[in-house]
Amino acid sequence: MSNTTVPPTAITPDKSNMTRKRRLMKTVYRQRWYYVMLLPGVLYFIIYHYLPMGGAMIAFKDYNLMKGIWGSPWAGFKHFETIFSTPEISRTIKNTLILSVYRIVFGMFPDVIFAIILNEIRVQWFKRTVQTISYGPHFLSWVIVYALAFAFMAPGSGLINNWITQGGGQAIDFLTAKEYFRTILISTDLWKSTGYGAIIYLASLSAIDPHLYEASVVDGASRWRQIWHITLPGIRNVFIVLLIIRIGHIMDAGFEQVYIFLNARVYETGDIIDTWVFRRGLENLEFSLATAVGLFKGAIGLILVIGANKLAKRVSGSGIW
Template sequence: MANHTATDTGTDLLTRKQTKVSRLGRKVYRYRWYYLMMLPGLLYFLIYHYLPMAGVVIAFKDFNLSDGIFYSPWVGLKHFEEIFTTPDIYRTIRNTLIISLYRIIFGMLPDLLLAIILNEIRVRWFKRTVQTITYGPYFLSWVIVYALTFSFLAPESGLVNTLLRSMGYDPIDFLTNQEYFRTILVASDVWKSTGFGAVIYLASLATINPQLYEAAVVDGAGRWRQLWHITLPGIRNVFILLLILRIGHIMDAGFDQVYIFLNARVYETGDIIDTWVFRRGLENLEFSLATAVGFFKGVVGLVLVIGANKLAKRFGGSGIW
């Protein structure tokens, strides 16, 4: 009798599993075109983001090109110890964190403000024109942005210094001055990316139910109260999501921009982890050290994302997961 009951139970479990597999197969077939559209993106992340993670093993090896990854000797945590015994590393970490925080503090609010302003504009052609003009710089490379910045701030021929000389002031060498370097970085980043950030918020604003605004008008709420009680709460989750993503990249600080703008006279305030790794890893061929720094950055970014996500949920946000 017991054997018969066990057999029935096993049969029921097998039947339930087969039913679940059948349902899963039907769902996959029903949404097959959606999965097909997802396939290129999934392959991109698999090939260029997940498979290269296997190379992190060289952070624990004394890697050299002649021996390759598999035959290079293991050295344990040697390269991680070398990171924190290098005199320049603390300066680069400090610069990285400061520049990243400046980007978060001064880079997110302009996106939100521009989106709210564009959302309040009722003249469509003017709204589209402003949106196109502000969105355009996002497609420019940092090389072009630096060329434009140089044309404004060059010590001899720059527009700003030309105006200063015309007013009787001495020209200022902005691009090689440590006091102005971070300001120039953040200002150029805001100019370049504000339009793109506003598009994300505009998409979020479009999902707010228009009946909420109609009900607010009936209750006598003005535009400011509608903004405070409907618009801002409606895009709060998107703001928190973007904030968490930026916190996860706080150890990056924008290598491509900093590398192009950087020069030897502003290393003290502008040299970040990625530019330091570029010099040590590629120029000096210290691949293991560069990989160890990348591994360290990844761990820090993971911890920050998890922590920020938990804080967002604790204070009523949706978080990432």
């Protein structure tokens, strides 16, 4: 009787698969404590970010509190049609985009400049003092910031208006004037967030190889040349990543700040998508409409992040992924 042999190709895939599985299990076991430390963060995103996405279906329903999500009747794209047929929506989208672009342009560059200035300070006690003072406003609530702004710009008792009236001028109601509203928002945001926003850039600056600066000194480079050719390229990738993240949130113009500073007289320049949704969704109990706006904003943000990441990789060779 002739002996039959099994071709090697018939058993090799199974063996290779078993080998890969064993290697994977060994790797997971060796790094098990890293996975344990990762677990709370993963659970947080699953519970508070991914599971609630199931409620997004009410954007396609006429949601009723008594009937619940599953009992409410389907409405199709009715609420999306309502969004784009509402007269105020074009104004709120415009205001949202303008404020978001202002925050990117006037919010990111001061962070970089302030971080570079702090990095150039050689007196350590003075550097730490400036850092501590500049970080402080970040931990104040917007309610307190508004109270401070009111103390300076109130028409009757504000410090700035007292200076104006003492100089022979007429008091200006800054907080209810639409031509000043965006300037006040961006200015208070800069005061509150610049110091804290510089932390990431300071961390990336500390990772730059000091030998590069030493070599540049030997070559006779001035401090300005060192900043231009070493410091700025060293934080370029961090700047690009933060820029992409901010572009992804371009439809979020800072609800908390805007809502606290907002009043009926500045709706034309200050009413954004989130404040409009708050009035329609919570005050008028139009939950389906509010959810539809949220889906619309999420879709726009996803498109912008993907587009910005591709553009960044094409221009600079680096991106988020």
